Amino acid sequence: MGKPFTVSRETIVLAPPEAVRGLLDDFHAWRAWSPWEDLDPDMERTYSGPDSGVGARYAWDGNKRAGRGTMELTGVQPHRVDVAVAFEKPFPSRSRVEFVLTPQEGETHVEWFMRGELGLVQQAFALVKPMDELMGPDLERGLANLKAQAETEAGSVA
Template identity: 35%
Template sequence: MLKSTLLVIAAALAVLLVYAATKPDTFRVERSLRIHASPERLHAMINDLHSFNTWNPYERKDPALKGSYGQTTVGAGARYGWESHEVGTGSLAILETVPASKVTMALDFVKPFEAHNQAEFTLQPEQDGTRVTWAMHGPVPYLAKVMHVFINVDRMVGTDFEAGLANLKTLAEKAVTEKAT
């Protein structure tokens, strides 16, 4: 009986590991939202890491988060690092910025799992506002593929991106309303 149970467990584990190996080698999570503010205004709120962290959903998840800024906090070369029991440990750096159009960041996570990803914010003018798209992509090593069998990364990270974009919308539209009055 024990031998049969162990064989079933070993077979199930083998199927799981083979299935995980068929998962994609890269991932991409993307969300977008239309915001009633100019691309210039929104770019400034993303391209300045102090401003970025006023709406960053991960910064809001842990009031005890310990963050530290680099010597540069705006534009290419700007850096920020964090340590948190809730959102892990890592750093981000702005790699590229195109005024009123795009900000690209390198995201390096140390804990709870090591990962090296890239985030992109693109700003597309639309009637009465701007479509802001927040995307993150990166490699998926084999161990992460096994985890992806059980965890829906798109839903997990996408929910955070949706919250962050909603925070950005609230702050940006409030600023536009205050300027108009």
């Protein structure tokens, strides 16, 4: 049994929840905001299942920085999107990602959670660099990109 971890970040987006959710429940849209899409310009991407919603799948195979793995949408509700993430490289791991969208008078409070368990190798690495320090900046960058994309698409950028 691994050691559990949770990393989370949040932001306010000047767009309605449905505009934000549209960027989350379609893996094709992740190219516009995901903090990992620019790690390898030659990354191979494969989409399967429905274009969006539960059952949509995304697989990637990239350089050492991008690694290789899959994601699957496991839950889509008006104010929540759940994703199962499985890495094969640089090391095998599985995690659950949750996006919680809370409407706030023309804005959306977005919370991004990543939960999983650290294997022995990851636990040793986490002694040097904890998961929050490792993944937190990526989530922050992704939320900033998501915010910019959603606000641009919603025409809310001031």
